[in-house]
Amino acid sequence: xxxxxxxxxxxxxxxxxxxxxxxxxxxxxxxxxxxxxxxxxxxxxxxxxxxxxxxxxxxxxxxxxxxxxxxxxxxxxxxxxxxxxxxxxxxxxxxxxxxxxxxxxxxxxxxxxxxxxxxxxxxxxxxxxxxxxxxxxxxxxxxxxxxxxxxxxxxxxxxxxxxxxxxxxxxxxxxxxxxxxxxxxxxxxxxxxxxxxxxxxxxxxxxxxxxxxxxxxxxxxxxxxxxxxxxxxxxxxxxxxxxxxxxxxxxxxxxxxxxxxxxxxxxxxxxxxxxxxxxxxxxxxxxxxxxxxxxxxxxxxxxxxxxxxxxxxxxxxxxxxxxxxxxxxxxxxxxxxxxxxxxxxxxxxxxxxxxxxxxxxxxxxxxxxxxxxxxxxxxxxxxxxxxxxxxxxxxxxxxxxxxxxxxxxxxxxxxxxxxxxxxx
Amino acid sequence: xxxxxxxxxxxxxxxxxxxxxxxxxxxxxxxxxxxxxxxxxxxxxxxxxxxxxxxxxxxxxxxxxxxxxxxxxxxxxxxxxxxxxxxxxxxxxxxxxxxxxxxxxxxxxxxxxxxxxxxxxxxxxxxxxxx
Numbered sequence: 001x002x003x004x005x006x007x008x009x010x011x012x013x014x015x016x017x018x019x020x021x022x023x024x025x026x027x028x029x030x031x032x033x034x035x036x037x038x039x040x041x042x043x044x045x046x047x048x049x050x051x052x053x054x055x056x057x058x059x060x061x062x063x064x065x066x067x068x069x070x071x072x073x074x075x076x077x078x079x080x081x082x083x084x085x086x087x088x089x090x091x092x093x094x095x096x097x098x099x100x101x102x103x104x105x106x107x108x109x110x111x112x113x114x115x116x117x118x119x120x121x122x123x124x125x126x127x128x129x130x131x132x133x134x135x136x137x138x139x140x141x142x143x144x145x146x147x148x149x150x151x152x153x154x155x156x157x158x159x160x161x162x163x164x165x166x167x168x169x170x171x172x173x174x175x176x177x178x179x180x181x182x183x184x185x186x187x188x189x190x191x192x193x194x195x196x197x198x199x200x201x202x203x204x205x206x207x208x209x210x211x212x213x214x215x216x217x218x219x220x221x222x223x224x225x226x227x228x229x230x231x232x233x234x235x236x237x238x239x240x241x242x243x244x245x246x247x248x249x250x251x252x253x254x255x256x257x258x259x260x261x262x263x264x265x266x267x268x269x270x271x272x273x274x275x276x277x278x279x280x281x282x283x284x285x286x287x288x289x290x291x292x293x294x295x296x297x298x299x300x301x302x303x304x305x306x307x308x309x310x311x312x313x314x315x316x317x318x319x320x321x322x323x324x325x326x327x328x329x330x331x332x333x334x335x336x337x338x339x340x341x342x343x344x345x346x347x348x349x350x351x352x353x354x355x356x357x358x359x360x361x362x363x364x365x366x367x368x369x370x371x372x373x374x375x376x377x378x379x380x381x382x383x384x385x386x387x388x389x390x391x392x393x394x395x396x397x398x399x400x401x402x403x404x405x406x407x408x409x410x411x412x413x414x415x416x417x418x419x420x421x422x423x424x
Numbered sequence: 425x426x427x428x429x430x431x432x433x434x435x436x437x438x439x440x441x442x443x444x445x446x447x448x449x450x451x452x453x454x455x456x457x458x459x460x461x462x463x464x465x466x467x468x469x470x471x472x473x474x475x476x477x478x479x480x481x482x483x484x485x486x487x488x489x490x491x492x493x494x495x496x497x498x499x500x501x502x503x504x505x506x507x508x509x510x511x512x513x514x515x516x517x518x519x520x521x522x523x524x525x526x527x528x529x530x531x532x533x534x535x536x537x538x539x540x541x542x543x544x545x546x547x548x549x550x551x552x553x554x555x
Contacts, residue, residue, distance in 0.1 A: 003521060010518060010521065010522075013486070017486050021487075034453060037453065037486070040493065041489035041491075041493075041522075044493070044522025045490075067494065143523060144496075144523030145523030
């Protein structure tokens with residue numbers, strides 16, 4: 001009797017091991033191998049196998065084999081009808097090797113599988129069943145004591161088979177979930193790409209209205225992206241501000257083409273009409289559910305100035321969203337560095353002078369510093385691409401002339417920023 | 425219960441045809457797989473007998489038992505002798521209960537296991553010369 005109790009204690013402890021292996025193993029094959037070991041070790045068995053039933057392939061795939069000599073992992077075809085019958089029958093232990101058992105086994109498992117199990121000298125076969133569905137098979141044999149299986153041992157095997165079945169089922173659910181998540185991610189990526197293409201198409205449509213600003217929206221999007229990256233923003237934030245840059249002038253779609261394309265300085269009335277475009281852009285963009293909710297605000301506030309002299313609302317300092325400040329600088333920089341109907345573009349030293357003069361009034365210092373740093377990195381060859389230089393065109397930037405100007409401006413603005421921070 | 429770390433090597437030594445493998449304090453999946461690997465490597469390297477030393481072993485779990493049964497299989501296939509030395513307490517009871525002791529020789533400790541194997545070798549050699 002004490003022997004029986006010790007066996008039960010060992011089996012009970014093995015069940016605890018089984019739970020831990022199922023819960024802790026991340027890899028499916030490793031989990032199955034470990035659970036087979038637990039079952040074998042619980043009863044002192046020298047041979048065993050665990051197969052997973054793959055409904056789509058109508059096959060039992062042997063995931064783990066132990067003590068089968070040179071046998072290799074393989075799959076055995078197993079049709080859905082047999083699987084249904086085994087599932088409906090629950091996880092009853094099927095005996096092998098006994099006289100009369102062979103034909104019954106063959107009837108349930110088919111000739112191919114029965115032949116394999118017989119060759120492996122398996123004594124017990126247990127279908128792994130979860131919610132009435134076959135998920136796999138556990139085959140055991142070769143008791144080290146060389147005795148027959150007792151009724152109690154068969155019950156232990158049955159209990160373990162239930163655990164292993166649940167383990168397989170759970171891992172399968174996890175795999176399905178991961179596959180669905182990957183599929184969803186793929187769909188999401190496609191949608192994002194469609195969204196980006198649509199935004200680009202819109203930007204092109206906006207720029208079509210103004211023959212002198214061809215490519216302006218796209219460049220503002222790209223400058224905004226470069227500044228945001230230099231500011232250390234997340235990928236989603238960078239994409240958001242880039243889209244804001246592409247669409248910042250969408251409100252111009254409602255402004256008369258003659259005003260936009262006027263080959264002279266427009267009068268006050270026309271100017272007032274043109275100045276409607278940020279608010280109009282907001283009206284157009286606000287009903288759309290963008291991945292970045294601030295995009296309509298970037299369009300609305302890209303003509304605000306931090307000294308409060310901008311429009312449409314005359315916001316000051318921190319009242320203006322940082323992303324709108326980024327788009328504002330990108331917009332102004334592109335305006336300064338491209339030819340317009342009534343003037344030629346500025347040379348780069350003049351642009352630097354403008355930035356110096358207007359930082360703290362029109363532009364946010366941290367945004368100007370970030371832009372200068374990004375350009376400096378590009379000139380120093382610290383970036384993969386020379387995106388700013390490419391947008392400005394060949395020959396526009398003279399590195400020997402530009403570098404000291406940028407370094408000087410950055411130093412000045414940083415010093416001013418630190419001084420302001422100290423006085424606050 | 426000091427579970428062996430993933431990188432901890434299994435101590436083993438070779439004395440002529442005999443390899444001694446130390447099972448450590450807790451024989452579980454991690455340590456068991458390493459013990460099994462060393463046993464197989466020693467057999468492949470031509471050892472004719474293995475001594476698995478359980479002197480420091482406090483506990484063997486179900487996976488450890490299964491892996492030891494695999495070692496028994498490997499030794500049988502290689503025609504090598506297998507001696508478990510210094511098995512005591514819970515492990516001894518378990519090996520007896522599950523039938524492992526039917527397939528191996530037990531020795532109280534490593535020196536006696538080696539002496540036993542030496543006798544066997546001498547006996548086998550004498551029998552060979554006598555025939």
